[in-house]
Every structure is written in C-alpha cells, then in structure tokens.
Amino acid sequence: MSRREIEVEQRRLSLLYRRLDELRAQEEERFAQALAQVGRGQQALLERESAAARAQERIGRLNAAEHGLCFGRLDMCDGVRRYIGRIGILGGADGKTADADLEPLLVDWRAPAARPFYTATGFTPEGVRRRRHIRTGGRRVTGLQDELLGPDAAGEAGAPGPAGLTGEAALLAALDADRTGRMGDIVRTIQAEQDRVIRAPHAGVLVVQGGPGTGKTAVALHRAAYLLYTHRERLARSVVLVVGPSPVFLRYVGEVLPSLGETSVLPATVGELYPGITADGAEPPGAAEVKGRAVMAEVVAAAVRDRQRIPEDGLEADWGGRSVRLGPGDLAAARDRARATGLPHNRARPVFVRLVLDALARRAAELVEQDVLDGVPAEAMRLLEELEARENPSGEPLAEASDGLLGVDGAEDIRRELRADPGVRAAVDALWPYLTPPRLLAELYASPGRLASAAPGLTPAERALLLRAPGSRWTPSDVPLLDEAAELLGEDDRASRAAAEAERRTRTALAQEALDIAHGSRSTDLEEGEEAEILTVHDLLDAERLAERQDEADGRTPAERAAADRTWAFGHIVVDEAQELSAMDWRLLARRCPSRSMTLVGDIDQTGAAAGAASWEEALAPWLGNRWRLERLEVNYRTPAEIAEIAAEVSAAHGAVFEAPRPVRSTGTRPWRLRVPPGELSAALAALVAEEAAAVGEGRLGVIVPTARLARLGRAVASAVPGAETGPDVRLESTVAVLDVPAAKGLEFDSVLVVEPERILADSPRGPGDLYVALTRATRRLGVVHTGELPPPLARLRPRE
Numbered sequence: 016m017s018r019r020e021i022e023v024e025q026r027r028l029s030l031l032y033r034r035l036d037e038l039r040a041q042e043e044e045r046f047a048q049a050l051a052q053v054g055r056g057q058q059a060l061l062e063r064e065s066a067a068a069r070a071q072e073r074i075g076r077l078n079a080a081e082h083g084l085c086f087g088r089l090d091m092c093d094g095v096r097r098y099i100g101r102i103g104i105l106g107g108a109d110g111k112t113a114d115a116d117l118e119p120l121l122v123d124w125r126a127p128a129a130r131p132f133y134t135a136t137g138f139t140p141e142g143v144r145r146r147r148h149i150r151t152g153g154r155r156v157t158g159l160q161d162e163l164l165g166p167d168a169a170g171e172a173g174a175p176g177p178a179g180l181t182g183e184a185a186l187l188a189a190l191d192a193d194r195t196g197r198m199g200d201i202v203r204t205i206q207a208e209q210d211r212v213i214r215a216p217h218a219g220v221l222v223v224q225g226g227p228g229t230g231k232t233a234v235a236l237h238r239a240a241y242l243l244y245t246h247r248e249r250l251a252r253s254v255v256l257v258v259g260p261s262p263v264f265l266r267y268v269g270e271v272l273p274s275l276g277e278t279s280v281l282p283a284t285v286g287e288l289y290p291g292i293t294a295d296g297a298e299p300p301g302a303a304e305v306k307g308r309a310v311m312a313e314v315v316a317a318a319v320r321d322r323q324r325i326p327e328d329g330l331e332a333d334w335g336g337r338s339v340r341l342g343p344g345d346l347a348a349a350r351d352r353a354r355a356t357g358l359p360h361n362r363a364r365p366v367f368v369r370l371v372l373d374a375l376a377r378r379a380a381e382l383v384e385q386d387v388l389d390g391v392p393a394e395a396m397r398l399l400e401e402l403e404a405r406e407n408p409s410g411e412p413l414a415e416a417s418d419g420l421l422g423v424d425g426a427e428d429i430r431r432e433l434r435a436d437p438g439v440r441a442a443v444d445a446l447w448p449y450l451t452p453p454r455l456l457a458e459l460y461a462s463p464g465r466l467a468s469a470a471p472g473l474t475p476a477e478r479a480l481l482l483r484a485p486g487s488r489w490t491p492s493d494v495p496l497l498d499e500a501a502e503l504l505g506e507d508d509r510a511s512r513a514a515a516e517a518e519r520r521t522r523t524a525l526a527q528e529a530l531d532i533a534h535g536s537r538s539t540d541l542e543e544g545e546e547a548e549i550l551t552v553h554d555l556l557d558a559e560r561l562a563e564r565q566d567e568a569d570g571r572t573p574a575e576r577a578a579a580d581r582t583w584a585f586g587h588i589v590v591d592e593a594q595e596l597s598a599m600d601w602r603l604l605a606r607r608c609p610s611r612s613m614t615l616v617g618d619i620d621q622t623g624a625a626a627g628a629a630s631w632e633e634a635l636a637p638w639l640g641n642r643w644r645l646e647r648l649e650v651n652y653r654t655p656a657e658i659a660e661i662a663a664e665v666s667a668a669h670g671a672v673f674e675a676p677r678p679v680r681s682t683g684t685r686p687w688r689l690r691v692p693p694g695e696l697s698a699a700l701a702a703l704v705a706e707e708a709a710a711v712g713e714g715r716l717g718v719i720v721p722t723a724r725l726a727r728l729g730r731a732v733a734s735a736v737p738g739a740e741t742g743p744d745v746r747l748e749s750t751v752a753v754l755d756v757p758a759a760k761g762l763e764f765d766s767v768l769v770v771e772p773e774r775i776l777a778d779s780p781r782g783p784g785d786l787y788v789a790l791t792r793a794t795r796r797l798g799v800v801h802t803g804e805l806p807p808p809l810a811r812l813r814p815r816e
C-alpha cells in the first residue's frame with residue numbers, strides 16, 4: 016500500500032483520536048460537575064450520584080474504545096466513504112447543527128451502516144466498491160489491506176479468497192497470533208455467517224449449533240454487545256446474563272464485553288445463580304446426572320408435600336393442664352384447605368396454623384361447655400336442646416362451628432392462649448414447618464426415609480447417590496434444586512413486606528419534604544397569571560414517583576443488583592456450552608427470563624456432562640416446545656486442518672451427530688503420539704511439557720488429563736516446570752495449565768498435550784464428547800501421550816521422533 020494512502024488514513028485516525036479525547040474531556044467535565052452539585056437533602060444526593068454514574072459509564076465506554084478505535088473503511092459505489100470502529104463518533108458540534116444531522120466520523124461496528132463491512136462479497140457487494148482493513152498500533156496506522164468488490168473486482172489480488180472469508184489476511188493474522196490466556200474481541204474480522212447470528216432479532220430463543228472453534232463463544236459475546244447497543248434502554252437496566260460452563264471459562268472470556276465497552280452483563284455459571292449459596296462442593300458424576308433429571312422437579316415437590324404432615328394419631332395439645340385433641344381427619348381438612356389456596360408452602364403455612372388453632376380452640380371451648388353442662392340440671396338441659404333444635408332445624412353441623420356458650424370473645428381468648436403457648440406452637444409447627452430451600456434439601460438428602468418417600472421413581476442405587484451428611488457443601492447441581500424448592504416454598508414475606516412498606520412511606524415522606532422545600536424556594540417574583548404557566552417540580556414529579564426513583568438509585572449497578580436477586584428477570588440470556596445443561600438447569604434459566612429472549616450456543620457432539628443434551632430437541636422441548644430457531648456455524652477458525660482432521664475422525668467413529676466444521680487454515684505441523692510405560696508417565700510428561708512449552712515460546716500450553724489423574728499429574732508437572740499451574744483456580748495467563756476436560760471446555764491454547772486419551776474415552780458415558788473437546792483445543796500443535804492402546808483414529812497418528 017502506498018505511503019500516501021497510509022498518510023491519508025493516519026490523518027483520519029488522528030482526527031478520530033482528537034475527537035475521542037474531546038468527548039472524554041466533556042464527559043469528565045460532566046462527571047466533575049455532577050460531583051460538585053450542591054443540593055440539600057437526600058434527593059439531591061441521589062440525583063448527583065446517578066448523574067455521576069451515567070457520566071462514568073460513558074467515560075468507561077470511551078476508554079474501552081481507545082485500543083483499536085478505527086479498523087475499517089468502506090468505499091461505497093455512490094462515492095460515500097464510511098470509517099468503521101469500536102464506537103460511533105459524530106463530527107464536532109458547531110452549535111448550529113442538530114446532533115442527528117452531524118456527519119458521522121466513525122460508524123459503530125454494530126450500526127446497520129457498518130454491516131457490509133462484514134457481509135459484502137464479490138457476488139453480493141451491497142453497494143461496496145472497496146473494503147479496507149486498517150491495522151493500527153496505538154494511535155498509528157501500521158498497515159492497510161484492501162478488497163475490491165463489485166463489478167471491477169474480478170481478478171484483483173484483494174478479492175475474497177475461495178474459502179469465502181472476509182478480510183482473509185486480517186483474519187489469518189488474528190488466528191495465527193500467540194494466545195494470551197484471555198479471549199479477545201473479533202470486531203475487526205467477524206465473518207458473514209457469524210454476523211448473521213450476531214445481528215439476529217432480539218426476541219425468542221436462538222440456538223447456535225457449531226463444531227469446535229467455529230467462534231460460538233466469540234459470536235455469543237458479540238451478540239450480547241450488539242443487543243445492548245441496539246436495545247440499550249431496555250437491556251442496560253434489565254441486564255444480560257452470560258452463562259458459562261466454569262469459573263475458569265468465565266475468567267477466560269471475562270474481558271471481551273468490557274473491551275467492547277459493555278458492562279450491563281452478569282457472567283455466571285448455573286451453580287452461581289442462587290444468591291447466598293456457594294456451590295463449590297464435589298460429587299460423583301452419577302449424582303449430578305440424577306439431580307439434573309426433569310423428574311427431580313417432582314421429587315422436590317413431593318419433598319415439600321411430605322413436610323405437610325398428618326400424624327396417624329392426630330394432634331394433642333395441652334391447654335391449661337387439659338388435653339385438647341384433633342383427629343387426623345380434622346388435620347387433613349385443615350391441610351387440604353391450606354393447600355387449596357394455591358400458595359407456596361411457607362405462605363400457605365399461616366392459613367394452616369390458623370385453621371388448626373381455630374379447630375383446637377373449638378375443641379377447648381367444647382370442653383368448657385361440657386364442664387358447664389355437666390353441672391346443669393336435666394330439665395335445663397332438655398330446654399337447651401330444644402332451643403338449639405329450633406335455631407338449627409336441619410341438625411347439620413354449622414359451616415363454621417358456633418362459638419357456643421362462650422361467645423365470640425371467649426373463643427378468641429382461647430385461640431390467643433393456644434397460639435401463645437410454646438408447646439402448642441411447636442406441635443403445630445412440626446406439622447407444617449417453616450422451611451428454607453437449603454433446609455428442605457439438606458434434610459431430604461440426609462434421610463433415606465424421606466428420599467424413599469419423595470423419590471419412589473428412582474432406584475435404591477440412584478437414591479443412594481443423593482444421600483449425604485447434613486452440613487455437606489452444596490454442589491453446582493444442587494442449585495437448580497434449591498431454586499425449584501424456593502419456588503415451591505415461597506417466602507413468608509409478611510414481615511419483610513411490612514418493613515418495605517414502612518420504608519416506602521418514610522421515603523415518600525422524605526421526598527415530599529424535598530418537593531415542599533423546592534416549592535417553597537420557587538421564584539415568587541412573578542406577574543399575576545404567570546405562575547400558572549410555569550411548571551414547577553411539583554407538576555413533574557409527585558412524592559411517590561420521586562421515592563421510586565430513589566429506589567432505582569440504590570447505589571449498586573444493575574448487574575450487582577441482578578446478582579443478588581434470585582427473582583431477577585434478565586432482559587436476555589446468553590448460554591455458552593449450552594449442550595452441558597441439565598433439564599433442571601433449563602428450568603432455572605427459563606424462570607430467570609420470562610420474556611424467553613435467549614441465545615444458546617453449543618455443540619451436541621461435545622456434550623460431556625452426564626445430564627447434558629443428546630439433542631437440542633430433547634433439551635429444549637420440555638420448557639420451550641418448538642419455539643426456537645436454529646442457526647449453524649460451519650467454519651472452524653481455531654484448529655488447523657492437520658488437527659481438525661484427526662479430531663473429526665475420532666468424533667465420527669463415535670457416532671457424531673453433526674458433520675465436523677471446515678478448518679480455514681493449515682500449518683503443516685502434524686500432530687504426534689508417544690507411548691510411555693505406565694510407571695514413567697509423570698516423569699515423561701514433565702519432560703515433554705518442558706520441551707513443548709519451549710516450542711510455543713510466548714504462547715500457551717494446555718495439558719489435558721483424565722479427571723482421576725489430575726491431582727497427581729498436575730502436581731508432577733507443576734513441580735517440574737516453572738510457570739505451570741493446575742487446580743480449579745488455574746490462571747490461564749500462566750504459560751502451562753494442567754486441566755481435566757470439564758475445566759478445559761471452551762478454552763484454547765497454542766499447543767495441547769492430551770494425556771491418556773483412552774482413559775478420557777472410557778471414564779464416562781460421554782467419553783467421546785470429552786475426547787473430542789480435548790483434541791480440539793489447540794490453535795497450532797497437538798501431541799498425544801498414552802500408556803495403553805489408543806482408539807483406532809489416534810493410533811494412526813505419526814509417532815513422535
């Protein structure tokens with residue numbers, strides 16, 4: 016590219032950075048002004064805080080655009096030229112031109128006008144004559160690549176290659192670069208098939224099926240950024256939830272959205288979605304599989320019902336030294352009426368307690384009456400009966416028992432006494448106890464009897480998998496069950512509702528005070544009649560609305576509030592590695608997104624979790640029917656052809672559902688295998704890791720081992736190779752990471768050593784998916800280290816020299 020062309024682009028880039036600096040200075044000024052506002056009272060404080068927070072958010076977005084601000088240019092056939100970048104920038108305001116009429120100096124990559132940068136091809140140029148990729152380093156232009164499209168493109172060196180890639184040179188440079196342990200954004204090189212997914216409409220559930228390395232994670236995150244840009248008002252407040260398979264994975268992708276300037280996002284594993292519970296316990300895969308089954312919803316429901324007990328011999332209470340009894344029939348009637356309210360367990364509980372106390376009080380009153388009547392002469396007794404028959408000729412018992420001789424007040428007194436009696440309370444509590452979800456589940460897991468009653472459909476062996484001691488740590492597969500229990504138990508929130516109402520009244524009163532002060536300090540220097548025409552703060556806001564706005568300004572970001580609220584309704588949910596989710600996980604996520612606006616990306620052929628999906632239809636039908644649409648990604652950007660080929664053979668040999676994706680490049684480096692004697696595996700692996708780490712230089716090496724060997728092999732490597740890490744908190748920035756397949760899911764490394772693939776295959780019913788994942792993590796080099804016989808496709812690998 017000529018020096019003159021680079022100078023032209025440099026002038027443009029410098030202009031863009033000058034505008035970026037100006038915009039940042041303006042926002043910083045706004046921020047400072049917001050902080051310097053001196054208003055009195057709580058309202059002024061809150062308004063100041065929210066203005067400052069808004070300015071800070073905009074500053075954050077401008078800061079995020081600093082690196083790689085502008086990366087492309089479109090020359091349209093009609094002579095228009097558009098620069099494409101990380102944010103939209105308008106020309107400087109001159110005070111006369113309205114914002115909408117200002118010339119766009121830079122078009123945000125998400126704006127419709129930027130779309131041809133990603134989708135225009137020689138066949139469908141979309142009005143584009145030239146697409147230019149601008150490479151920059153800091154604020155300097157370092158290179159340009161042009162593709163000519165449209166009628167005069169034929170035969171041009173820069174036209175799209177046979178693979179149909181957009182900006183092929185820029186793409187291949189990105190793919191060949193050393194890995195850093197952190198995923199980066201791909202805004203410069205999004206491909207057309209990916210763009211279609213990223214910009215798909217917001218509503219409904221979109222499933223993206225794609226083999227390893229097709230960019231599903233990248234696409235899902237860029238889609239979140241696109242949706243936040245396109246529906247900012249709605250989604251920034253309601254937050255986008257990004258669900259990933261492990262904390263290590265979430266750290267790996269954690270910089271992508273902030274680097275795109277988006278922060279209204281909550282990243283979480285399903286196991287992190289129950290506020291207040293840290294689910295980091297371990298359990299056998301068999302237990303996770305059972306807990307993930309859809310039938311567990313019925314098990315939890317039965318466990319709740321089992322806690323609404325009717326003892327065979329009824330209830331006996333002591334009232335002032337006398338025994339008052341209710342039979343099982345009376346208790347069952349109270350239970351049925353409480354259940355019939357349709358309220359969740361804890362909220363139906365006061366109904367049950369009240370009914371039982373009423374019945375006990377009636378029984379006690381009958382005892383008193385009996386005492387009285389025992390002392391009444393026979394003639395008086397006959398008269399009483401006659402009177403009663405006249406009042407109630409049917410002889411049927413009255414719907415609500417009469418208060419009899421004691422009258423309403425007397426019966427109420429008895430009930431109050433009963434309610435205040437700790438013994439009575441304890442006896443009634445035991446029949447319908449207040450239950451928290453953790454208590455319900457812990458007591459269920461701790462009792463073979465409770466399990467047998469709640470889960471008759473499970474085999475004794477399956478129930479045994481659920482058994483565990485009280486006080487055990489929660490595991491990720493417990494979280495959807497806790498969530499299910501929370502729905503069925505509900506909260507007896509009368510106390511907290513009363514407190515919230517009191518708080519709301521206080522806030523409203525404070526807001527009223529603020530309004531009165533504002534009204535009192537209005538200008539009184541007005542002509543007659545003028546006052547009515549001037550809007551005051553009173554006309555714009557009433558105290559209730561003001562109080563609501565104070566609620567919104569509670570100091571936390573929407574993502575922080577969403578993280579702390581189990582009942583938060585997210586505006587959109589992105590699920591990565593969606594094939595791993597169990598039926599119970601899906602129930603939880605469906606609850607978190609009543610609008611059912613979701614993007615689910617995954618690969619059925621990589622399913623590793625025993626409770627994961629064998630097909631999208633099977634995973635989604637129970638909660639979604641057929642209300643979802645499928646998109647496919649078919650190009651593999653990660654693994655070079657030499658590795659992709661062998662991985663595809665392994666996957667096909669084990670009944671792959673989908674065809675493996677086409678790799679976009681080859682490196683000429685063939686994967687190898689090395690057999691070592693079983694007793695020498697640790698030492699041999701440590702030596703291989705040291706050699707391979709040297710071969711990747713500045714890049715990253717992943718060592719993927721069977722879960723059962725992780726601790727031993729991880730220790731052996733970490734102690735022999737400086738910079739090697741292992742364990743659940745492994746830092747991916749380290750040069751070498753030793754992981755098992757569940758932790759390696761979704762990650763990538765320059766070089767990968769797969770250790771004991773035959774064990775990975777045999778260790779779980781989903782072994783083929785696991786092995787496929789392990790073999791497809793490398794961007795450049797792959798070696799297989801084994802002690803036993805290899806599965807046939809791997810046995811054909813070249814032996815390591």
Ligand SMILES: Nc1ncnc2c1ncn2[C@@H]1O[C@H](COP(=O)(O)OP(=O)(O)OP(=O)(O)O)[C@@H](O)[C@H]1O
Pocket residue numbers: 186189190199201204205206209225226227228229230231232233234618621652653760761762763791
């Ligand atoms: N358009 C693109 N431009 C540059 N890099 C890309 C592009 N698409 C994908 N990549 C890169 O390819 C690699 C694989 O992408 P990603 O991890 O999103 O794939 P995936 O489909 O989620 O893979 P897996 O299912 O194996 O986890 C990443 O390094 C990603 O940055």
